[in-house]
Amino acid sequence: MGGSGAGGSNAGKRPNEQLGSWFVRSGWSKGELARQVNRRARQMGAHHISTDTSRVRRWLDGEQPREPIPRILSELFSERFGSVVAVEDLGLRTAHQSPSVSGVDLPWAGPQTVALLSEFSRSDLMLARRGFLGTSLALAAGPALIEPMQRWLVPSPAGETRRAEPAGSSRRPSRLSRPELDLLESTTVMFRQWDAQCGGGLRRKAVVGQLHEVTDLLQEPQPEATSKRLFKCAAELAELAGWMSYDVGLQPTAQKYFVLALHAAKEAGDKPFGSYVLSSMSRQMIHLGRPDDALELIHLAQYGSRDCATPRTQAMLYAMEARAYANIGQPSKCKRAVRMAEDTFSDAGLDGEPEPDWIRFFSEAELNGENAHSYRDLAYVAGRSPTYASLSEPVMERAVELFGKDEEHQRSYALNLIGMATVHLLKREPEQSVVLAEKALGVARRVRSERVNTRLRKTVDTAARDFGDVAEVVDLTDQLAAQLPEAAEAV
Template structure:
């Protein structure tokens, strides 16, 4: 298989710079590329050290390798690293068929979701990658999302195609109820097992729902169907994010926002935007994250429950923390806490926001103060503020896990144990780190979550770098390598 074309003998200085800073060997980068290619269904890709050397010497790899390298370096450095910054040529993409600037109209939304899910489901068989798998950031991302607030045209202008006569009986209310209950079940599985276990099942369900949307239904039922579509697309995006498919996740989030608009559900749209915000924080695009959460807050100022508003304030705090703005971060934390006290404990809240419990609020508060600590040069003051909130979050998740038949929000529990381990590192407490990280390993082995596995490995690597002479840290690193080897990380199943 030819994987590249020569572009003269001029070495690729840009790619070499990113490669040297990554700390990877040529063999390790080759293994990472092959692994990601398998996740994407591109089983024809087989890279080795000599191929990596030729890329560094100036050979231009063919798609999808430039995109894969962009994703790998973006995740390694926690920021968006475009293909062009690697000194590589990206495939030409039509503005109308790529990116996130998509038509805000019901028929086009249905078509786009149907086509994208079909391609995603084909990954394992034909290596289909689609034309839109490129990460958007900055104005390219934020400006199209602002059109979420523009009112929909009149229904007459946006009628869906008439159904084929006799093709399918009308969708009944009980059938729609069952679709909504199935979405709730998928959400529980994701929290308990991670995104790698049921991602393809959700994509398949989403594809089936778009087929229903191609038919004509009464307006109220049509909106409910778009609501189910939005929730499934959000879940597909969240699970893709959890297993490390960042570009796929972003596309699903964008499509979910379009569906939420057609469902006329502003709070659900705000929730989708909050997950896009979280993804941008993960990629260290904090200004983009702040703009997205502000857009969510503005769009849902009427209709969002107190729990939803509290969650948005918590995400605002995270964005401000990563921007190194302690005053605004603390204010957002206070608003999140005060608003949460007004949250409804009855069943009147939508299922998608019920995850945001006291444990989640404490976790977000702790992560905000931890991020402030790093933004302030490892400030012990902010580390001290983070610790009681993180301890409370871990205790609440542990109690939920003990009392719940399915293990509760197991992934959140694992992530916050890792967060507590990181706080121990920040406070220069290697034994505390090893204890928390050891508990996290036990949970991580039960999860198909690339995000959990990567955070655990990254935190452990930092511990070895700072406390490589401490026996507890050395033993923890050995245990991690033995019990959670990199090949055991989740794949997009």
């Protein structure tokens, strides 16, 4: 029978139809689910968990398991289906936990932000296990995600935006010099370049370690100007740690870093960067099949930075708005957002003001890639529409052409090659699709990005399902199996 900690309440139990529905759709047996729960529990150090088929049957019959079982089940089903399956979606209850260790509804105040960044980055460095940082990490979605993020716009009470040293403090004064601050900021730029060129899997731990070092500096007494620059540095490193985590498939970890990055951006008083963090969160929600949440996050980003974001940043936000509308299935709003992105981008750089490094990635190639993917997504939502696929094709071709000349953004090159391959599949042109997928495979082998690998596998699987009798597709399937590494542990 299940060991202590695996069981729960039997009071007034009725069959759990929600859990039963997800279980049937998963294709797992009771024994397989039990083994996965036990394996995940061991990874997170919950060695008291010992689940078997009879225990799984009791959960299906209505028994409420105790923590951490509900969160383990939520993550396993989320990974299985590629979208958020919350504890509540499974008909389960989760214990209340303090904001310091769970969820995204965190205090919007400097000292707490520093403490949470320090705690989370330290846990990540120590545990570094796939998707798990203790018992508390789970994806948030819907109102549970959107409502806390809306507090980004609420002004902080006077005196709470910076860490203040208590009177008579005996702590040594900070010796952080301007050149040291400059070096910290330039290191962040270097990490961002590595990520674009090599994928999120190569330097993720280094970024997390640097973030932890910055939080140590923020816990020392600092002049206000220095503190503000350090919060900005922390925000950029946390966003990059989130982006790298997203790229290698650690979705709950990525979301937590994004949320903490938004908090740090608020402390730095950097609304444009806050809008960029929200755009990263929006992209993740599209990836997880939550386009309505993605649209809410983008609208929050646009509203919060409407009076201070550069044209390039505004164009990026319009492009992400188009992606959200495409995935919701609203063609007219998608096309309008695409036009706004193009029109606004044409103003980028005209005022002569220097752009922050974090938005420089949004080039003409990136603009074309985003807009092409919006049309491509519309094609899928509209039942594999050849009309929208044809709209996507010339824009995607331009993105592939431009990224092909850009050695720095190899991951984006691979993603757009794969995007172009999917467009040819939509147009029922498997041979052309294979040519592009083969090019993407060559890039994927050089880039540490599980996101690239997953999209490529999915595209080849689609080709094999729809055109399995085409010789080129058969050959590509064999190449993929031989050359593309299976998902590796994140580093």
